Amino acid sequence: MATLGDxxxxxxxxxxxxxxxxxxxxxxxxxxxxxLENNEQKNPGVNYLRLxxxxxxxxxxxxxxxQGARVTARNVTIxxxxxxxxxDEQLTVNQTMMLLDARRQIVSHRSNGTKSDDLESFxxxxxxxxxxxxxx
Amino acid sequence: xxxxxxEPKVISLANxxxxxxxxxxxxxRDYCIKRIQTLTRSARSSLRTIGDLQRVLCExxxxxxxxxxxxxxxxxxxxxxVARGEMVFAYLQCDLDANTYGVLIRxxxxxxxxxxxxxxxxxxxxxxxxxxxxxxHEIVHCITAADQYELPFxxxxxxxxxxxxxxxxxxxxxxxxxxxxxxxxxxxxxxxxRDANLxxxxxxxxxxxxxxxxxxxxxxxxxxxxxxxxxxxxxAGMILKSAEQAALDSPQKEFFKAPAPRPQLRVINTIRNExxxxxxxxxxxxxxxxxxSVITDTFRAGSGTTTHSLAPExxxxxxxxxxxxxxxxxxxxxxxxxxxxxxxxxSTQPYACRT
Numbered sequence: 175m176a177t178l179g180d181x182x183x184x185x186x187x188x189x190x191x192x193x194x195x196x197x198x199x200x201x202x203x204x205x206x207x208x209x210l211e212n213n214e215q216k217n218p219g220v221n222y223l224r225l226x227x228x229x230x231x232x233x234x235x236x237x238x239x240x241q242g243a244r245v246t247a248r249n250v251t252i253x254x255x256x257x258x259x260x261x262d263e264q265l266t267v268n269q270t271m272m273l274l275d276a277r278r279q280i281v282s283h284r285s286n287g288t289k290s291d292d293l294e295s296f297x298x299x300x301x302x303x304x305x306x307x308x309x310x
Numbered sequence: 311x312x313x314x315x316x317e318p319k320v321i322s323l324a325n326x327x328x329x330x331x332x333x334x335x336x337x338x339r340d341y342c343i344k345r346i347q348t349l350t351r352s353a354r355s356s357l358r359t360i361g362d363l364q365r366v367l368c369e370x371x372x373x374x375x376x377x378x379x380x381x382x383x384x385x386x387x388x389x390x391x392v393a394r395g396e397m398v399f400a401y402l403q404c405d406l407d408a409n410t411y412g413v414l415i416r417x418x419x420x421x422x423x424x425x426x427x428x429x430x431x432x433x434x435x436x437x438x439x440x441x442x443x444x445x446x447h448e449i450v451h452c453i454t455a456a457d458q459y460e461l462p463f464x465x466x467x468x469x470x471x472x473x474x475x476x477x478x479x480x481x482x483x484x485x486x487x488x489x490x491x492x493x494x495x496x497x498x499x500x501x502x503x504r505d506a507n508l509x510x511x512x513x514x515x516x517x518x519x520x521x522x523x524x525x526x527x528x529x530x531x532x533x534x535x536x537x538x539x540x541x542x543x544x545x546a547g548m549i550l551k552s553a554e555q556a557a558l559d560s561p562q563k564e565f566f567k568a569p570a571p572r573p574q575l576r577v578i579n580t581i582r583n584e585x586x587x588x589x590x591x592x593x594x595x596x597x598x599x600x601x602x603s604v605i606t607d608t609f610r611a612g613s614g615t616t617t618h619s620l621a622p623e624x625x626x627x628x629x630x631x632x633x634x635x636x637x638x639x640x641x642x643x644x645x646x647x648x649x650x651x652x653x654x655x656x657s658t659q660p661y662a663c664r665t
Contacts, residue, residue, distance in 0.1 A: 276398040280405070281427075282451045282480075284412040284444050300404050308397035 178218075179211040181237055185230045186211075200229035220260060220267045224252060235271045259298045269309045273298065276305060314482070317475035327454065339483050342453050346487060360521045363490055364445065371452050372426040375445050378406070379433045387430065394419070406432045412444040414451050427452050442524040446488035450480050489532035494520055498536055508537050508657060510646050530653070531581050540586040542641075542656040544593060546605055548573040551631075552596040575599045575609055578651065589658065590637050593628070597636075600627050608645035609652045 176184075186196050193211075197204040202222055209215035210226075227234040235242045252260075252274060260270040277293065314320055315335040324334040329341045349370040350357060357363050368375060378384045384403060391399035396417055405413055410432065417426040429448035433441045497520045505512045510530075517529040534543045549555070554571040577597045586592070599605045603623060626638035645654040 272397075276401075279396075279398045279416045279418070280401075281414045281416050281455055282448065282477075283405075283410055283414075284447050284477075285410040301401050304401040304404055305397050308392065308400060 176240055177213050178238060179213040181232075181240060182207070182226065182230070183211045185232050185237070189230070196226070196229060200225045202226065220252070220257070220270055223267055234267070235275070238267045238271070253293045253296070253298075255294055255296065256298050259302055263302065265309075272309055273302060273305060277301060314475055314478055317479075319475045320479050323454065323476060323479070335479060335482060338454070338479065339486055342450060342483050342487055345453055346490070357493065360488070360490060360493055360524075363493060364449070367449055367453075371449070372421045372424055373429060373449065373452050374427070375429045375431060375448070377431050377433045377441060377445075379438075381434070384430075384434075391417075391428070402430060406430065411437050411440050412448055414448045414455075416455075439525055442521065443484060443488060443528050446484040447480055450484045450487060454480075485528065485531060485535075488524070488528070489520070489536075491536070494532060495536060498533055502533075502537065507642070508533060508539070508541055508655060509644055510653070510655065527653075530655075534581050534655070535583050537583055537657075538585060540583065540589050540591050540658045542580055542582040542586050542591050542593065544580045544605070544654045544656060545578045545651055546575055546599050546609065546654065547578050547651040549576045549578060549596065550574075551576070551598075555596075575606055575652075589639065591625075591639055591641070591656065591658070593625075593636065593656075597628065598630065600629065602627055604643045605645045605652050605654050608647050608654075611647050 186193070189195075191199075193204050193207050197207055200207075200222075202225060206215065206222070207226070210218060223238060224234055227237045230237070233242055252270065256270065256274060259265070259273075265273070277296065277298075312335065315333045320334045320338070321330070324330045324337050327338060327341050329337040346363075346367060350363065350366050353362075353366045357366065364375075367373070376387050378387065381403075384406065388399045388402050396415075396419075398415060402413065412429060412431045415428045415430070417428060419426055429445065429452070431441050431444045431448070437444075497516045501512045501516050501519070502508055513526065513530045513533050516533060517524055517526060520529070530543055534541045550571050550573050576599060577593055577595050579595055580593050582591060599609075622640060622642050624638055624640050625636040628636040639658065641656045641658055643654055643656055645652050647653075
């Protein structure tokens with residue numbers, strides 16, 4: 175079964191990049207990337223993976239799980255408030271992305287003016303509590 | 311062109327939908343109407359009521375609208391979607407709080423290449439009165455969002471504040487398409503011709519014929535907007551002058567405590583049609599209602615009672631505290647007290663002025 179490292183290498187080579195190229199574009203060290211590709215880095219932080227996925231132009235969810243669309247034309251931006259929650263609750267990258275994707279499914283609210291739908295100021299904790307039983 | 315058309319988010323949406331140029335609000339509204347016409351083309355002959363239109367549109371947009379009338383019903387909806395792998399529904403009980411009337415959710419499951427959508431309209435308690443408009447608000451969102459969602463990099467048009475111009479725009483368009491002209495206008499023309507004028511009774515009959523689920527106020531707005539003669543709908547209540555309200559809301563406090571301003575019977579908001587615009591029939595919000603107006607008489611009729619009055623009057627008697635007058639237009643006024651507010655219909659009439 176393909177690993178995170180396998181997918182990273184595949185995406186990098188598809189672009190004809192060397193490790194140095196990716197390191198420069200993502201702003202991380204070459205040795206760190208090498209460790210990741212060789213599956214020697216077991217617990218990479220979500221912030222680093224986000225940088226790498228952004229540089230490769232692939233979906234973070236795909237990079238970490240191998241599921242979903244591979245190449246995207248968008249940059250995945252994880253709101254700082256969600257990152258904070260992920261850190262507090264020690265969520266995996268996959269769980270964090272599941273929360274973000276689920277929240278993005280809510281397209282609009284019709285309210286009387288007291289609710290903010292802005293992802294940065296969104297109160298992620300009750301959202302997480304409600305979805306917690308279903309997070310893999 | 312109104313201020314909403316100049317909002318960057320509205321202009322951006324027009325660009326996204328490929329209808330940029332000119333008035334963005336009109337362009338987006340026209341886009342929605344055209345899209346509705348395209349989507350319902352094959353079913354046109356069977357579209358007799360607004361319910362028919364809603365049903366066909368929902369089918370074409372892969373949109374399911376659930377009206378929720380009880381906590382138990384909400385629980386069932388949540389359970390059913392969560393069981394299908396749509397875990398975002400687990401948040402719905404928390405999301406549909408006292409201030410939220412409806413939510414539009416994009417499902418993970420697609421129908422062919424298209425997304426499927428679910429709108430949950432909260433009809434519990436007093437929210438039931440807004441269910442018709444809330445459903446159409448979500449339909450309009452779905453019409454404009456569906457195209458954007460086909461482009462992954464435009465997926466983030468979801469974060470918006472309640473005062474967000476896109477929400478206001480959606481309300482404007484929903485107010486238009488919920489009273490879809492080819493279905494609504496025949497009712498308006500027939501009933502208005504019967505009364506030779508637009509009255510509250512006319513509006514009530516139109517609502518009964520067109521869609522009893524629509525609120526009286528939204529039907530009234532739609533009637534005024536489409537009426538061919540100059541007409542203005544005005545809502546009045548006991549409120550402060552805009553400057554007084556701003557001072558009260560300001561964090562900046564006076565060194566010497568001034569006496570609290572007293573609310574007076576003023577205009578809360580108005581809606582006028584194109585014909586009214588052409589003759590200059592316009593009353594700004596917060597304008598003080600003169601004591602001589604039938605609107606004041608109606609307001610004094612007693613709390614909780616509904617009265618119906620009729621009198622011609624000149625707007626020249628409407629004056630600000632600074633002495634500024636409205637143009638001397640002669641208008642026929644029909645006023646009705648609803649709760650602690652007065653709804654008034656102003657239209658031009660040929661008979662003599664009272665003053």
